[in-house]
Amino acid sequence: MSTNPTTTRAIERLWQEIERREGELVETVAELVRHPSPLGQEAEIQGYVAEHLRRSGLDVEVWDLDESLKLLPNAGDSGVPFLGRPNVTGRSAGTGGGRSLILNGHVDVVSPEPVEAWSYDPWLPTIVGDRLYGRGAHDMKSGDALNLMLPRLLRDLGIELQGDLIIHSVIEEECTGNGTLAASLRDQADAAIVTEPTGGALTHAHVGVLWFRVGVTGKSWHAMQAWRGVNAITKAIPIMQALQALDARLNEQTHPAFAGVEHPINLNIGVIQGGDWPSTVPGACELHCRLSCYPGQSVAETRREIEAAIAGAVAGDSWFAEHPVSIVWDGFQSAGSTVSLDEPSVQLLGAWHARVFGAPMGLNAGTGINDMRYYNFAGVPAGCYGTLGGNAHGADEWLDLRSLVPTAKVLGAFILDWCGVSS
Ligand SMILES: [Zn+2]
Structure with missing residues (x-):
């Protein structure tokens, strides 16, 4: 002074x-x-x-x-x-x-x-x-x-x-x-x-923050034969679970500036939009998400982790093989x-x-x-x-x-x- x-x-x-x-x-x-x-x-x-x-x-x-x-x-x-x-x-x-x-x-x-x-x-x-x-x-x-x-x-x-x-x-x-x-x-x-x-x-x-939209395609059908459609909302469930697992894994890592901070890295699935009628199998569903990352981790690295988590969730699913999930990066994209x-x-x-x-x-x-x-x-x-x-x-x-x-x-x-x- x-x-x-x-x-x-x-x-x-x-x-x-x-x-x-x-x-x-x-x-x-x-x-x-x-x-x-x-x-x-x-x-x-x-x-x-x-x-x-x-x-x-x-x-x-x-x-x-x-x-x-x-x-x-x-x-x-x-x-x-x-x-x-x-x-x-x-x-x-x-x-x-x-x-x-x-x-x-x-x-x-x-x-x-x-x-x-x-x-x-x-x-x-x-x-x-x-x-x-x-x-x-x-x-x-x-x-x-x-x-x-x-x-x-x-x-x-x-x-x-x-x-x-x-x-x-x-x-x-x-x-x-x-x-x-x-x-x-x-x-x-x-x-x-x-x-x-x-x-x-x-x-x-x-932290850094990324926003992203995950688009899931289904097949609309009358609910009286729901089994013949592909429900985009329920198809999104394993993707949500994979993102939650990524959140848990990221929080196992530490950063000196965040010592003592409870759950520093946070995923938020903030918006879900899908379907429009109780008696119609939804043909589309979109998740709008936010995930943070520690300082020092780049946007490209964080994107790769998100992409890998989603790829893991849909791997081996024949519907997703023909109807790939889309990922759009919007809003925050910063370390x-x-x-x-x-x-x-x-x-x-x-x-x-x-x-x-x-x-x-x-x-x-x-x-x-x-x-x-x-x-x-x-x-x-x-x-x-x-x-x-x-x-x-x-x-x-x-x-x-x-x-x-x-x-x-x-x-x-x-x-x-x-x-x-x-x-
Ligand atoms: Zn402010």
Whole structure:
């Protein structure tokens, strides 16, 4: 941690300003929640983000991703064209001599369905006690608000950084990661932090994730002679069992970052679609699955394991010999990543966390995927650090409002100490 008096003074002033403007911080989260932003509907919120950054004096670029991105390693395909769903980059050039930093946040949120399960309107931020409810309040409009408000407070206080501060506001974190992949190819920096909600812990490792669709062909027939048809749903059962066995086998392997984590690798058969009538033998069935893998294992290696498991399940079956199972890779197709705990940025963030919270920063190895990987792949050390809340991807998602100010203080002090303060 810096003992430079200019930096120390600037951190004290920033902390006072964070406390004084807590209401504005909360309102910024609420305003972001008021902009619904599921996949395909990110344009409006990105307009708000761009305008906010512009008014804080950053150089702002609003830019569409190129379709060719989908061909790159670790890219995915959401099936939705990129045009009109931009990323936003905000750059604040340093005065020189400092280290540069990227703050990253995704604006896309998962669907609030089933909405009937909510106690509140998911797009109408509602504060009850210490909680702010709404879709994205936690994951991760809380972090997006910090990425907007910290540059705003620095501008208002007249604090100039020596190193560059770059804000990446991205799309498609929840289904492919393409937004951050594209952003990571445009800006280099000495470190990056994804301000995902982590409850004040550092996510220093996370699994890779692949989505895939398995198509099974059957033969439709009247149910009164069901034995003459081929039931695509029941033909899919051995494939599901083989995938579950693969999950069990993968969890017998270990990875140092995931020591002590229960069942780190997870298969989820998330969607099954087949048949359309109780008295008709279903002629088709599709499984839509998600499987994770340890960091260090490539997408190609994981695909080979999935393909081998399915091939084993259908081997020796004469129907499958003539009607092969199809596998389509869609959505996430990315390896996992880790960041070393010895990285200077990780050490410094931990030091400021300990100062603000009076306890060591927790460490989290993520069994879900997040966008930090693309910076690590590009040689920019990156982890996730953010606020506390609950019910991400579920009904009544909430942000613990008490976590906003201390998280802002940790990140704010880290920015000043990492980048350096010139005035
Ligand atoms: Zn998130």
